[in-house]
Amino acid sequence: MYELWGEGGSYEELKESILSYPDERKLPYLDSNSTFRITVDTFGKVISLQEQKELIQGFTYIPFKGKVNLRNPDHNFWLIEIDNSEGNNGLPPVVQKTMFFGREVGVSDRKLIPTYELKSRTYLGPTAMDAEIAFLMANQALATPGKLVYDPFVGTGSILVAAAHFGAMTMGADIDIRVVRDGRGPDRNVWSNFKQYGLEMPVGLLRADNNLPPWRPGLKE
The missing domain is CATH 3.40.50.150 (Vaccinia Virus protein VP39)
Incomplete structure (x- = not known):
């Protein structure tokens, strides 16, 4: 479950969407006393670790003040990309290429x-x-x-x-x-x-x- 901060059909649209999301909703999770992690997930294609790193580094416009903690962060953020680039037997794509960015609110406990x-x-x-x-x-x-x-x-x-x-x-x-x-x-x-x-x-x-x-x-x- 995520709190959606922005979405778009391109990373430029995603940036505009995130910047337009109210600061009062974002700033409590960006302060210097908290840690964070950004995870990249994709559907419809596979991207390398280097590509993931470059995408994460592209979020410099989000004023993260806390430290990165990959093991046990206070806040988990997700970049999710749905891609329609793969062939679909000549038919129109089922979904349009879309990027989402948001804060993880909760996860399922499968145990x-x-x-x-x-x-x-x-x-x-x-x-x-x-x-x-x-x-x-x-x-x-x-x-x-x-x-x-x-x-x-x-x-x-x-x-x-x-x-x-x-x-x-x-x-x-x-x-x-x-x-x-x-x-x-x-x-x-x-x-x-x-x-x-x-x-x-x-x-x-x-x-x-x-x-x-x-x-x-x-x-x-």
């Missing part, structure tokens, strides 16, 4: 998938959600510490497990009392999935019909 994959999970049901999809949904929901994630169709808890990994409080409900209360025994239930990964337990698991949510207006005890 999460083997850690949370379903085949090693303690408690599963016939509709258990794939771990990768659950993590995508938790990311889209911006699950973070201090937030509460509620799943009205909790099942075996796949979405809540992913949300809890990111530090969110969790709560769920399901119409099937056997799922939220019993599972397949004291050591094979929704709660044991959280225990397996060392995650914070849900605030609560309710037996509820989502057509009649438990906090509907006018509800009386």
Whole structure:
């Protein structure tokens, strides 16, 4: 995921685009107390290390004040070039040649998938959600510490497990009392999935019909 600072069909257009990007968005990541790295990536062609070096040196118009750190920088910047120069059987190119420059905001953590994959999970049901999809949904929901994630169709808890990994409080409900209360025994239930990964337990698991949510207006005890 990137914060796009500029794009263009040529490096001159890219320069103009970057220079027009608001300084208040750029300057916090260019100060002398931070380190940075620029990575070049291309699609549709391969460029040499020397060519990459020359492209990076062409960004002198960006006022980097910090030091370069190739191993563990504070800020990662990317130059991404999509090229249409290769032949396409005489047909028009699928994409136009474009250059992008931006700051890396976040990257995927692929090691999460083997850690949370379903085949090693303690408690599963016939509709258990794939771990990768659950993590995508938790990311889209911006699950973070201090937030509460509620799943009205909790099942075996796949979405809540992913949300809890990111530090969110969790709560769920399901119409099937056997799922939220019993599972397949004291050591094979929704709660044991959280225990397996060392995650914070849900605030609560309710037996509820989502057509009649438990906090509907006018509800009386």
